[in-house]
Amino acid sequence: MSSILVIAEHRRGELRPVSLELVAAANELRAAGEQVVVGLIGKNAHAFVAAVSKEGVDEIATVTAPVEDFDPDVSEEAVRALIAQYSPSLVLIPHSVDSYGYVAVLAAKDQLGLATDVYKIAREEGGWVATRGGYGQKVAVELDFPGRSCVCLAVRSGSYKPNEAAASPTVTAVDVPALQARSTPLDYIEVSAGGDVDITTVPFIMSVGRGLGDEANLPRFKELAEQVGATLCCSRPIADSGWLPKSRQVGQSGKTASACKLYIAMGISGAIQHLAGMKHVETIIAVNTDPQASIFNVAKYGIVGDIFEVADALEQEFS
Ligand SMILES: Cc1cc2nc3c(=O)[nH]c(=O)nc-3n(C[C@H](O)[C@H](O)[C@H](O)COP(=O)(O)OP(=O)(O)OC[C@H]3O[C@@H](n4cnc5c(N)ncnc54)[C@H](O)[C@@H]3O)c2cc1C
Numbered sequence: 001m002s003s004i005l006v007i008a009e010h011r012r013g014e015l016r017p018v019s020l021e022l023v024a025a026a027n028e029l030r031a032a033g034e035q036v037v038v039g040l041i042g043k044n045a046h047a048f049v050a051a052v053s054k055e056g057v058d059e060i061a062t063v064t065a066p067v068e069d070f071d072p073d074v075s076e077e078a079v080r081a082l083i084a085q086y087s088p089s090l091v092l093i094p095h096s097v098d099s100y101g102y103v104a105v106l107a108a109k110d111q112l113g114l115a116t117d118v119y120k121i122a123r124e125e126g127g128w129v130a131t132r133g134g135y136g137q138k139v140a141v142e143l144d145f146p147g148r149s150c151v152c153l154a155v156r157s158g159s160y161k162p163n164e165a166a167a168s169p170t171v172t173a174v175d176v177p178a179l180q181a182r183s184t185p186l187d188y189i190e191v192s193a194g195g196d197v198d199i200t201t202v203p204f205i206m207s208v209g210r211g212l213g214d215e216a217n218l219p220r221f222k223e224l225a226e227q228v229g230a231t232l233c234c235s236r237p238i239a240d241s242g243w244l245p246k247s248r249q250v251g252q253s254g255k256t257a258s259a260c261k262l263y264i265a266m267g268i269s270g271a272i273q274h275l276a277g278m279k280h281v282e283t284i285i286a287v288n289t290d291p292q293a294s295i296f297n298v299a300k301y302g303i304v305g306d307i308f309e310v311a312d313a314l315e316q317e318f319s
Helices: 020-030 046-054 072-086 103-110 215-228 236-240 306-316
Strands: 003-008 035-042 060-063 090-094 113-124 127-134 139-144 151-155 171-173 204-208 229-235 262-265 282-289 301-304
Touching: 003 020, 003 072, 020 035, 020 046, 020 090, 020 113, 020 151, 035 046, 035 072, 046 060, 072 090, 072 103, 103 113, 103 151, 127 151, 204 215, 215 229, 215 306, 229 236, 229 301, 262 306
Parallel strands: 003 035, 003 090, 035 060, 060 171, 090 151, 113 151, 204 229, 204 262, 262 282, 282 301
Antiparallel strands: 113 127, 127 139
């Protein structure tokens, strides 16, 4: 039976949320009768079974690793064994520091199709088509994989919305003998985006776009964001102009507002590349003078109006 294999990722005893996003992607992409199998690799792989038992998962395959922490050699061998066992046409792997360590080697050795940092996947007559950025994220590139019966895609987090509905898939222990780790992690250092806040983890974002008009208007919105308890982020033109650091840019070539529950878009048109980083957010409030702006298509609440007038009102309300 044909299948799509999802490789779940965990770190320090916690399932990484991107794993469930990939389950949702597999579910969306599966053909009738195709199985979705989730591969769990780890010393205590079984401990994550409940966390990945979601609607759309047919089977969970656990591989017991000799070490607790991620090791590239172990993952390469384990994924190879899972591919041999399930013969998937598509393998979805999180695009992460872990997968950087083994997915290219695996694909090169085993002649698999490969694309990394993918944010959109389609199934066409000729096979899988993956979309990712190219030329420094200036263009969107569509890749196909002629002649490859199995394609590995490392998918950017935030590209798919996870499905939280629980299910009871079959669990199979896959024995992969002689797995050997060659690395020993010394320490974990939390990423802090060059001293800046990590916008993928914050629950409330106020984002400014070109509607801001001038850099001189930025301090006002910095203060306003602070006043309402939001993290100030931006669209690409604002980061490209150097008004806010690149680490605050939301979108395809920026970051995904993965943990965000409330997103206020101020003077942002809603270009598809910006939406890629925030359209999944539960509550989006958009402020734009143009009633036809695309941002209103994803917003739960919309204000057709001037961001400076809305800022006046919010300042009064929160002062
Ligand atoms: C490969 C590629 C990758 C990209 N990656 C990203 C990315 O990661 N993130 C990203 O954001 N963009 C990205 N872009 C750029 C994207 O295509 C848009 O150009 C960008 O998102 C537009 O930003 P904006 O909405 O701030 O500006 P604009 O499109 O110029 O929109 C400004 C909006 O403000 C409104 N406005 C003006 N004045 C006011 C006012 N006083 N009050 C209220 N509203 C007002 C206008 O009506 C308009 O809708 C990428 C482009 C490419 C090609």
